[in-house]
Amino acid sequence: KQEVTQIPAALSVPEGENLVLNCSFTDSAIYNLQWFRQDPGKGLTSLLLIQSSQREQTSGRLNASLDKSSGRSTLYIAASQPGDSATYLCAVLNSGYSTLTFGKGTMLLVSP
């Protein structure tokens, strides 16, 4: 059974810092990996989707990398802003295409 772990569970940084969020998964036979953002009291918003054949994806200040063989992904946020404060979740689609398995998320607080 696929398990997804996100470390750290919570992170607090001052505005302007570059930061890295980590995601690890136990079964490397995945089809793709997604990073989501969740704001308090709201649903999830998809940020980046990386196919298993890709190494990274970029969107603005966000860069997500994938190392399938080691079962790891990172989300890099450059020049963090208070508006980046949210919970970030990663999810993997296993190769059987049957379901997304989510991590429990990293709660990020960026202080002005």
Add this chain to the structure above:
Amino acid sequence: DAGVIQSPRHEVTEMGQEVTLRCKPISGHNSLFWYRQTMMRGLELLIYFNNNVPIDDSGMPEDRFSAKMPNASFSTLKIQPSEPRDSAVYFCASSPRTGFFYEQYFGPGTRLTVT
């Protein structure tokens, strides 16, 4: 587009009562997913539909849970009878294509509290 719409946003009910959660997916989307989020277990898939047909309900915790999608624009998740351990946030999501390959668009969720 208004996005995925869920109702109610908050529901407080007593143990043993029937609870019905509603979802309107984005128009034109072919897949619909129901998730449950708790602090202990995180986000879990309960069931998903492709073109209104239930594909996988293995995530539905018990027979007390049932889901329907009578047409492309409406789905319900029903819990009967409800129990305190059902307290969670329930999300509905839709996707423009069938299956999990494409981006899912999440609704704001229904926070359910069973006392």
